[in-house]
Amino acid sequence: MSKQMSHLDNIPSTPGKFKMEKSAYVHHRLRWHSSLAKLTFWSFMFMGMILIFFFRSPSSNPLPQDPSRRSLRTYNWGGPAWEKRVRSSARIRSRNGISVLVTGAAGFVGTHVSAALKRRGDGVLGLDNFNDYYDPSLKRSRQAFLERSGVFIVEGDINDSALLRKLFEVVAFTHVMHLAAQAGVRYAMENPGSYVHSNIAGFVSLLEICKSANPQPAIVWASSSSVYGLNTKVAFSEKDRTDQPASLYAATKKAGEEIAHTYNHIYGLSLTGLRFFTVYGPWGRPDMAYFFFTRDILKGKSIPIFEAANHGTVARDFTYIDDIVKGCLGALDTSEKSTGSGGKKKGAAQLRVYNLGNTWPVPVSDLVSILERLLKVNAKRKVMKLPRNGDVPFTHANISLAQRELGYKPTTDLQSGLKKFVRWYLNYYSGGKKAAG
Numbered sequence: 001m002s003k004q005m006s007h008l009d010n011i012p013s014t015p016g017k018f019k020m021e022k023s024a025y026v027h028h029r030l031r032w033h034s035s036l037a038k039l040t041f042w043s044f045m046f047m048g049m050i051l052i053f054f055f056r057s058p059s060s061n062p063l064p065q066d067p068s069r070r071s072l073r074t075y076n077w078g079g080p081a082w083e084k085r086v087r088s089s090a091r092i093r094s095r096n097g098i099s100v101l102v103t104g105a106a107g108f109v110g111t112h113v114s115a116a117l118k119r120r121g122d123g124v125l126g127l128d129n130f131n132d133y134y135d136p137s138l139k140r141s142r143q144a145f146l147e148r149s150g151v152f153i154v155e156g157d158i159n160d161s162a163l164l165r166k167l168f169e170v171v172a173f174t175h176v177m178h179l180a181a182q183a184g185v186r187y188a189m190e191n192p193g194s195y196v197h198s199n200i201a202g203f204v205s206l207l208e209i210c211k212s213a214n215p216q217p218a219i220v221w222a223s224s225s226s227v228y229g230l231n232t233k234v235a236f237s238e239k240d241r242t243d244q245p246a247s248l249y250a251a252t253k254k255a256g257e258e259i260a261h262t263y264n265h266i267y268g269l270s271l272t273g274l275r276f277f278t279v280y281g282p283w284g285r286p287d288m289a290y291f292f293f294t295r296d297i298l299k300g301k302s303i304p305i306f307e308a309a310n311h312g313t314v315a316r317d318f319t320y321i322d323d324i325v326k327g328c329l330g331a332l333d334t335s336e337k338s339t340g341s342g343g344k345k346k347g348a349a350q351l352r353v354y355n356l357g358n359t360w361p362v363p364v365s366d367l368v369s370i371l372e373r374l375l376k377v378n379a380k381r382k383v384m385k386l387p388r389n390g391d392v393p394f395t396h397a398n399i400s401l402a403q404r405e406l407g408y409k410p411t412t413d414l415q416s417g418l419k420k421f422v423r424w425y426l427n428y429y430s431g432g433k434k435a436a437g
């Protein structure tokens with residue numbers, strides 16, 4: 001080590017503490033070396049910071065969640081073997097059966113509806129983009145489950161008009177069950193673009209193809225209880241106002257209802273919107289509270305339980321998946337044909353909207369108590385104020401219209417439904433991924 005270096009080693013890091021008895025010359029040189037070393041050090045630090053900033057900046061790092069990039073993903077479709085699979089999956093195998101294109105088929109509700117249609121002999125073709133909003137491996141497991149029942153899921157995006165056109169060329173679908181969407185109330189603040197991309201642009205893209213299809217299919221699609229937003233009149237009825245959405249998610253679903261009106265009015269498409277109320281059950285969505293509460297209770301992690309102003313209760317009209325499936329099938333079976341052809345309306349067509357709820361709101365804290373009993377583990381509850389992120393304090397469905405017109409009649413209470421969910425959850429995550437179903 002050089003003499004100079006050893007001098008430098010003696011320099012304290014804090015300025016002003018240098019020993020003053022050294023000669024002025026040495027003092028001057030040391031100060032000079034010290035400044036040089038510091039200058040070099042800070043230059044490197046500065047360069048480093050710029051590089052880190054550059055590589056981490058969102059504009060230079062295409063995140064998989066970027067919705068505009070989702071549509072740029074290329075999917076493999078087409079070819080004789082692919083068309084054969086499409087035709088075979090969509091083939092009707094029962095008398096008076098229907099042929100249904102199910103969008104979002106690898107999603108929670110999509111999987112259950114596809115399986116139920118297939119069971120009764122209808123033709124079913126799935127479509128899903130397998131995006132990574134939540135663990136795509138769960139979507140792959142649902143796909144495998146459907147495959148075993150004879151349902152083929154085409155990989156693709158509803159914004160891909162060429163793909164949709166091709167599907168209608170290969171199969172004359174009588175119905176579309178449109179469940180592909182960007183779901184989740186709170187995530188809308190993180191990634192607003194994905195809601196516009198899927199729930200508005202994607203819906204319009206699908207309707208454009210449907211209006212030009214010959215014959216035009218009848219469409220049943222998923223709206224949401226969240227369209228009631230800040231409505232305080234209980235129970236929520238289809239006649240109540242829905243012009244005060246509390247989240248962008250709700251606003252895009254409400255926009256969907258208006259868009260449905262337009263396509264019905266101009267092109268004669270038969271359209272039925274279903275306002276689902278907090279659907280839960282086996283194969284559910286990991287971003288929903290009942291699902292991640294279960295995971296976190298088992299892990300011993302604390303769970304945030306929201307409460308409204310003045311310690312008010314937050315409650316949901318939780319609705320079990322099997323009841324929702326019956327509602328969806330009821331809506332498909334009572335759909336009238338679209339009236340247009342070749343993109344032209346020939347007469348008035350059906351336009352409907354229904355609540356599909358359970359009519360029994362349950363406080364979130366009661367949901368947690370049920371989970372504690374089923375899991376035999378006490379939850380670490382962290383009660384906190386309902387964040388201002390789009391959540392509403394309560395939902396409560398009036399279902400008399402769906403009861404009358406769709407024969408909809410929910411039969412599963414939260415305790416029984418969660419029991420089935422917990423059984424599935426424990427089986428699925430203990431390695432029985434294939435068998436769970």
Ligand SMILES: O=C(O)[C@H]1O[C@H](OP(=O)(O)OP(=O)(O)OC[C@H]2O[C@@H](n3ccc(=O)[nH]c3=O)[C@H](O)[C@@H]2O)[C@H](O)[C@@H](O)[C@@H]1O
Nearest residue numbers: 183184185224225226276277278288289304305306364391
């Ligand atoms: O009914 C609907 O239309 C909507 O239902 C759910 O939305 P949400 O009811 O907010 O369902 P969760 O996110 O599972 O929340 C359930 C309840 O737990 C509460 N919660 C949520 C998260 C949390 O950390 N803590 C907590 O107490 C929420 O405030 C809410 O009352 C779905 O996520 C939406 O996609 C769907 O459209």
